[in-house]
């Protein structure tokens with residue numbers, strides 16, 4: 254079938270010499286999709302432009318998660334209208350989660366957009382551009398990825414890093430967290446087969462990649478939808494198999510769901526050398542009433558018990574989290590529960606958000622929305638608490654030896670390398686090394702959001 258992933262089509266590059274610019278909003282899933290979009294465009298002969306002004310094609314890979322995402326999208330499209338008036342040959346394509354949600358509305362409101370595509374048909378971008386050039390503007394949104402065979406695992410990918418890569422293990426999500434648009438825009442959860450994933454990791458390792466991050470909305474439910482000889486593969490087994498691939502020295506994954514996290518994954522982490530001692534474990538709220546309203550499926554007590562279980566099995570585990578402040582109905586007492594849970598959890602770092610209603614989610618229509626000034630005041634208190642804890646945790650690393658991977662020269666000083674520890678902390682180290690090098694460093698100083706170190710001689 255034309256355009257289906259997994260079906261090889263022989264296609265000659267048709268846009269040789271033209272330039273593209275991809276602007277990405279949102280999460281790693283979108284960044285990884287943008288790598289695929291860039292890979293597809295380059296396979297069609299295009300080259301990356303360094304600025305939107307130089308481009309013949311601008312692709313916006315959108316996100317609906319951020320506050321006022323739609324207003325920002327249409328604002329940005331407004332500026333592209335002027336760009337297109339000045340350069341009529343410019344093509345504009347919009348993909349990602351906002352496109353999936355807005356569908357025909359995008360071309361109704363921004364008639365100068367040539368192509369709108371969704372989260373399930375990223376692989377169609379070049380065909381859609383062909384269509385727009387021959388027949389005129391097109392919106393094509395698929396409602397779902399219907400089976401594992403449609404997961405586009407073999408697309409060309411243009412990665413930003415030579416040593417580090419994302420690998421999708423699931424798409425979509427079967428949970429119904431009431432603040433989240435993902436199940437609506439990314440559909441039901443579909444797992445890739447372990448063999449396909451391992452082959453992709455082997456290919457990456459053969460090409461020089463040393464670190465992979467396994468991506469899924471809920472990695473702990475990986476494999477439940479697959480039946481391999483009467484058995485569903487487990488995420489823990491997948492971790493061990495990826496860890497056995499020659500050349501892969503670091504494995505991370507995101508995100509686990511606290512309700513589904515089990516001991517077998519902690520043991521796989523502890524027993525697989527390549528898996529970093531680091532986890533992103535999203536709490537969202539420390540109040541059981543709020544967690545219920547969010548449909549998260551755990552209590553704060555259960556969350557803390559799982560955290561202790563992980564820490565007892567995985568030595569020196571670094572833990573980051575997400576917290577939403579001001580969810581509808583959150584009372585002072587609920588917020589105090591969040592502060593108390595944060596203190597007990599002792600997170601190494603946290604991504605903290607002020608609740609903002611996302612159209613299309615149940616939480617957007619809930620009564621008892623918390624006034625903005627109350628949300629801001631609670632948010633500031635939470636950030637202050639976490640900043641203190643992060644600094645305290647960083648200070649505890651001084652004098653220790655950390656294994657770090659070099660990301661590249663520091664933005665402030667090219668003679669200093671920015672590196673990342675296994676615990677996912679930024680460590681600045683004097684000297685110049687190639688990106689992807691792995692070094693042992695002694696931590697000499699802690700700052701609130703990074704460390705400094707010296708190479709171990």
Ligand code: SF4
Nearest residue numbers: 426428430433435470
């Ligand atoms: S687990 Fe909840 S927050 Fe995460 S993607 Fe699924 S619905 Fe959204």
